[in-house]
Amino acid sequence: MSNFTVRRPRPLSPNIQIYRPQLTSVLSIVNRITGVILSFCAVVLVIWLIAATTGPHAYADVQGAIASWIGQIMLFGCTFAFFLHLCGGIRHLVWDTCHGFELRWIYASGWTVVAASVMLTVAAWVASLFMAG
Amino acid sequence: MDRQSMRSPLARAIGLGSAKEGVEHWWAERVSAVALVPLTLWFVASIIAHTGSDYVTFVAWLRTPLATILMILLLIALFHHTALGLQVVIEDYVHSGAKFAAAITVRLGCFAVAAAGIVATLRIAFGG
Numbered sequence: 001m002s003n004f005t006v007r008r009p010r011p012l013s014p015n016i017q018i019y020r021p022q023l024t025s026v027l028s029i030v031n032r033i034t035g036v037i038l039s040f041c042a043v044v045l046v047i048w049l050i051a052a053t054t055g056p057h058a059y060a061d062v063q064g065a066i067a068s069w070i071g072q073i074m075l076f077g078c079t080f081a082f083f084l085h086l087c088g089g090i091r092h093l094v095w096d097t098c099h100g101f102e103l104r105w106i107y108a109s110g111w112t113v114v115a116a117s118v119m120l121t122v123a124a125w126v127a128s129l130f131m132a133g
Numbered sequence: 134m135d136r137q138s139m140r141s142p143l144a145r146a147i148g149l150g151s152a153k154e155g156v157e158h159w160w161a162e163r164v165s166a167v168a169l170v171p172l173t174l175w176f177v178a179s180i181i182a183h184t185g186s187d188y189v190t191f192v193a194w195l196r197t198p199l200a201t202i203l204m205i206l207l208l209i210a211l212f213h214h215t216a217l218g219l220q221v222v223i224e225d226y227v228h229s230g231a232k233f234a235a236a237i238t239v240r241l242g243c244f245a246v247a248a249a250g251i252v253a254t255l256r257i258a259f260g261g
Binding site (some may be wrong): 089 | 166
C-alpha cells in the first residue's frame with residue numbers, strides 16, 4: 001500500500017498563538033485546564049479520605065500538609081479552579097439548551113463566569129476563615 | 134436498546150462515525166455535570182463548615198447517613214466525569230502511540246481511585 005518513501009507534510013491550520021486572546025477563547029481553554037487541575041484535586045480528595053480511614057495520625061499529616069503555606073496557596077488555586085469550572089460548566093449546560101449564543105450574551109455570560117468565580121472563591125475563603133475563628 | 138440511545142433516528146440511519154457512541158459520551162458528560170453541581174456545592178459547604186474541626190468531629194460527620202451517601206454519590210459522579218473529560222483531552226492532544234496507553238491508564242485509574250474513595254468512605258461509616 002504505502003509506496004511513498006517521503007511522507008507528504010500535512011497542511012496545518014495557523015498556530016493558535018497568532019490569534020489575539022479573546023474572552024471566548026480564553027474561557028474555553030480555562031474550562032479545560034481547570035478540569036485537568038480538578039482531576040488532581042479529586043485524587044487528593046481520595047487520599048484525604050484514605051488518611052481519615054487510616055487513623056488520626058495519618059489524617060493529621062494530610063491536614064498539616066494542607067495547612068502549610070504552600071498547601072493553602074494550592075488549596076486557594078483549587079478553589080478558584082473549582083468555581084471557574086463550575087460556573088463555566090453551567091454556562092455550557094445553558095448553551096446545550098440552545099440559549100445564549102448571541103454575541104453580546106456570550107460576552108455577558110463570560111464576564112459573569114469570571115466575576116462569579118472570583119466572588120465565590122473570596123466568599124468561600126472568608127466563610128472558612130470565619131469558621132476557623 | 135435503541136430506544137434508550139440519545140442518538141437521533143436520522144443519525145442512526147445514516148450511520149456515520151467510527152464508533153457511533155460519541156453522543157453517549159457527550160450525554161454522560163452532561164448528566165454527570167448536572168449531578169456534580171449540587172454534590173460539589175454540598176461538599177465545599179461541608180468542608181467550609183468543618184474548617185478547624187478535629188478528627189473526631191470530621192469522622193462523626195462523615196458517619197452520618199446523609200454525608201456517607203452524598204460522599205459516595207460525589208465520588209461516582211466526580212470520577213465518571215473526570216474519566217470522560219480526561220479522555221477527550223488525551224484524544225485531542227496525544228497523537229503518538231501513547232494515546233491508547235494514556236486513555237486506558239486514565240480510565241482504569243479513575244475506576245481504581247473512585248473504588249478506593251468509596252471503600253474508604255464505607256470504612257469510616259461502618260468502621261468500629
